Amino acid sequence: MRPSVVHLNGISKSYRMGEVGVRALSDASLSVSPGEMLALTGPSGSGKSTLLNIAGLIDCADSGRYLLEGREVGALDEHERALLRRVAIGFIFQGFNLVPVMSVADNVDYPLFLSGVPTAERRKRVGEMLAKVGLSEQAARRPDALSGGQRQRVAVARALIKTPRLVIADEPTANLDSQTANQVISLIRELCHEEGAACLVATHDSRMSDRCDRVLAMRDGCLLETVPPAQTLQGEAHEVA
């Protein structure tokens, strides 16, 4: 079996709200393999975004271990985390988060530019990626001239252009109609499988979780055992002993 891209073990995280501590994650453990899509489901406030932020090296856990491609990353300082995040992790958000004053091509190019990839290679890779997501003809347009589905395809292209080891997607289909959501899900699946990237998705959307390889439900900061997507939707998940 191929080693996990993400291995979280016993992760806990609390936030302080004045005098009060909010326990956002309790002893959460999970692994995601190369090419695997893992969905995190659960009600609002159950800890999905907190877990994504830790896996995406945006935030740090209070306790527990995080191995990214076998490397212990829990103790990295902010600068080291930012460097690793830039190289190894792609993000897809519900609100697309594209740069409005940049063209589609420049949005997709931006991670390569930041990584110092030479211009000719960047141009080639951006052209290939835009072809893969079906947006070659929109390359020179600004994001506000695109539909929601097209914008999310730009965001998928931007996340995958640097061939990340891990893709973090936070409610990637929440703003999309069914047909468009299906296209975006297929695209994320296809590109992650092709590149062998692990994909961790937080979603309330059964269209998304039904097409993931595995679904983990969360409740009150705890990860619940893996259950088939249909059962998760009926709220029949059980806490892991």
Ligand SMILES: Nc1ncnc2c1ncn2[C@@H]1O[C@H](COP(=O)(O)OP(=O)(O)OP(=O)(O)O)[C@@H](O)[C@H]1O
């Ligand atoms: N920056 C913060 N400061 C204080 N409390 C926070 C912070 N971020 C999250 N929380 C709290 O931590 C808990 C988990 O929140 P989190 O956003 O991870 O849940 P979620 O499952 O992603 O919710 P949603 O589906 O609404 O995005 C909640 O009780 C939330 O109020």
